[in-house]
Amino acid sequence: MQKTVVWFRKDFRLHDNPALSEAAKEGFVIPVFIWSEEDKREYAESEASSWWIYHSVATLEKQLQAHGLKLFIKYGDEFDALVEVMDEAEANAVYFNERYEPVERKKESRIKAQLESIGKKVQSFHGHLLFSPDLLNKQGEPYKVFTSFWKRCMQEDVARPRPFPVEMKGIERGIHSLALNQLRIIDEKNWHQKFDEYWKPGEHPAVEKWQQYLEDGMSFYHAKRDFISSGSSSELSPYIAAGNISVKAMWHSAKSVSEETTEASVHQSIDTFLKQLIWRDFAYHQLIHKPDIIRYPLRKQFLDFPWQGTEEQLMKWKRGQTGYPLVDAGMRELWKTGMMHNRVRMVTASFLVKHLLIPWQEGYNWFKHTLLDFDAANNATGWQWVTGCGIDAAPYFRIFNPFLQSEKFDPSGRYIRKWVPELSNLQAPYIHKPWEAPVSVLEKADIQIGVTYPLPIVDHAAARNRALDAYQQVKGT
Incomplete structure (x- = not known):
């Protein structure tokens, strides 16, 4: 029987895991997680997601153990680690699911070639996206407009999720393995340990959250997704990013719910939700074909954009001290929980690049x-969309008004009140523009503008005009 090393890399789940299911069908499964120097450097810049990765690996280790398999943990160069495991286990194959970040694609190509050069079998699978990353338009080029991409995707079939491998044969001995905490993926005393209050990473929590959302939240998604405190957000994006849950499994289970109901609102909500999953694919297609989008604008005239913001303004944005309540609430929620509602992400991002003229x-x-x-693809595509410098992006002159956004999507101020506690005693409509509240109202709410809560660091109207003037300088170039 074949002995196959299954290399886990941001696919921390047992359900619909193509590499794992294929290996299980063909013989013995040798699960491996490798932490490299490259990972160490990369995740030093991504501390929040490193926390999620650490706990995802920990839960995966327990799941595999429950199925009679040991997760072997290695540190160092991936090729060297894989060869070491193969020699120790007398294995002759390596299976893994592909990733699409530029560094990861180069790494995969290198390791495939190296393993094949020493006579090892290597096979990779598409397990991260709904559709093949080779999806091209009629001209044989990558799609540049999301609507066209979405319409094409709706003509394609999403592959059925692979069944859970019920029986898996493993090897318990003869392979050296580190303990997960020896990798030092996270610092136990770091700022992100507070995430324990809000999140439980891993496959089981992901599947449970998804099932609950299908039953209780999905029907409101289309109508309420932009309302910040509506509870219509699935809160599944961290699980998706780490591969705790399969997007293909989500797609088909949502489709099944849609087929079983006659309620138009449910159909509409599911279609809207699935469109968001397709947007994720679209973002990855951009990253695959334009790997520089994580650093450079796709619209080259923005290379000469006259950014004017200061380091002090950037720091106030990060800390949620801009004097714009919705922006501050979003940035504080992000720091506290590692998450932010999508509508607020757009507002805070627009504020940074357009109100403050700080580079995206x-x-x-x-x-x-x-x-x-x-997620490199979603993050880069989102920032370029808001800035107006990417493919199929929002026009630069679309500048969110944070006051109108909070009045519309957080009308009672509930979200602001939660994350900006110094404004908690202030009621709507004043909570959206606290400096406009009468002195008597501020005194009753125990608020001193400029002392307990800052004045706006820029005037909205002046900032908008300045942004449009800056855009004019690069518009025709």
């Missing part, structure tokens, strides 16, 4: 550092 790459890097659901 600064926002990308901060989100990379603090988001539990950090």
